[in-house]
Amino acid sequence: xxxxxxxxxxxxxxxxxxxxxxxxxxxxxxxxxxxxxxxxxxxxxxxxxxxxxxxxxxxxxxxxxxxxxxxxxxxxxxxxxxxxxxxxxxxxxxxxxxxxxxxxxxxxxxxxxxxxxxxxxxxxxxxxxxxxxxxxxxxxxxxxxxxxxxxxxxxxxxxxxxxxxxxxxxxxxxxxxxxxxxx
Amino acid sequence: xxxxxxxxxxxxxxxxxxxxxxxxxxxxxxxxxxxxxxxxxxxxxxxxxxxxxxxxxxxxxxxxxxxxxxxxxxxxxxxxxxxxxxxxxxxxxxxxxxxxxxxxxxxxxxxxxxxxxxxxxxxxxxxxxxxxxxxxxxxxxxxxx
Numbered sequence: 001x002x003x004x005x006x007x008x009x010x011x012x013x014x015x016x017x018x019x020x021x022x023x024x025x026x027x028x029x030x031x032x033x034x035x036x037x038x039x040x041x042x043x044x045x046x047x048x049x050x051x052x053x054x055x056x057x058x059x060x061x062x063x064x065x066x067x068x069x070x071x072x073x074x075x076x077x078x079x080x081x082x083x084x085x086x087x088x089x090x091x092x093x094x095x096x097x098x099x100x101x102x103x104x105x106x107x108x109x110x111x112x113x114x115x116x117x118x119x120x121x122x123x124x125x126x127x128x129x130x131x132x133x134x135x136x137x138x139x140x141x142x143x144x145x146x147x148x149x150x151x152x153x154x155x156x157x158x159x160x161x162x163x164x165x166x167x168x169x170x171x172x173x174x175x176x177x178x179x180x181x182x183x
Numbered sequence: 184x185x186x187x188x189x190x191x192x193x194x195x196x197x198x199x200x201x202x203x204x205x206x207x208x209x210x211x212x213x214x215x216x217x218x219x220x221x222x223x224x225x226x227x228x229x230x231x232x233x234x235x236x237x238x239x240x241x242x243x244x245x246x247x248x249x250x251x252x253x254x255x256x257x258x259x260x261x262x263x264x265x266x267x268x269x270x271x272x273x274x275x276x277x278x279x280x281x282x283x284x285x286x287x288x289x290x291x292x293x294x295x296x297x298x299x300x301x302x303x304x305x306x307x308x309x310x311x312x313x314x315x316x317x318x319x320x321x322x323x324x325x326x327x328x
Binding site for chain 1: 233234246247250251254273274275276277279
């Protein structure tokens with residue numbers, strides 16, 4: 001009996017470690033952003049639609065914002081566009097767009113044809129701002145709180161289901177319990 | 184025999200014809216100082232392309248990799264150290280961007296596990312061997328030797 005006890009205990013411990021690890025694993029291929037809990041990266045971009053205006057990180061202060069990184073070359077961005085329009089209509093917070101490595105002309109046509117969910121759109125023509133935000137696959141959406149801190153991030157298309165399950169809880173609770181598959 | 188030879192020859196010629204000549208992925212302008220360029224080469228090989236996660240920055244032709252290579256180049260040209268470049272990227276993309284993870288409190292157990300397992304295994308083996316030797320010594324019927 002005693003002979004098998006220790007190997008059995010070791011095996012059971014190993015199983016616990018593996019089950020816990022698997023259950024807490026991030027989505028495959030998705031990297032948890034080190035920006036969460038950090039101040040939103042500083043940027044100052046030309047406004048896509050208004051040549052005389054700038055879109056800056058200072059505008060993120062004082063209220064909740066959803067920062068959405070997109071481009072007309074990005075297939076998934078088209079897929080999430082209806083959701084962004086719905087979020088914008090819902091009116092809980094403005095959506096700030098960051099047009100990543102795109103042609104301004106294509107982006108303007110896109111917004112004319114599909115509708116414009118954005119309060120402001122910054123043009124990140126050379127991709128420098130996206131690097132500061134740790135963007136690696138558009139679309140990406142960042143939830144920024146009134147103090148300018150990044151609270152949540154989604155890599156990949158936003159959906160209404162994700163919006164209400166992974167993002168909206170932050171508005172009502174200071175530290176909401178968010179499911180592991182939200183990142 | 185001659186037919187076999189001909190078949191092998193034809194296969195070889197065809198397979199060579201199908202290969203694509205290697206082309207340079209990295210279009211980043213070289214740094215003026217060869218020492219800096221050497222450091223650049225080492226860095227872009229140990230940093231991960233975040234979009235095509237099993238490739239290094241050096242080998243990837245996606246546009247984000249090109250942007251990050253340019254960023255590494257410009258930081259080195261501006262006099263930043265290798266660690267400053269690494270920290271800059273880790274702060275934005277996470278530890279995952281390093282192919283060679285750094286030792287930290289969080290992953291210390293990973294580094295320690297092989298040593299711990301070796302010691303535990305060694306102790307267990309020593310105990311078993313000693314016990315076996317004791318059994319043999321104590322056994323009057325032992326016919327060994």
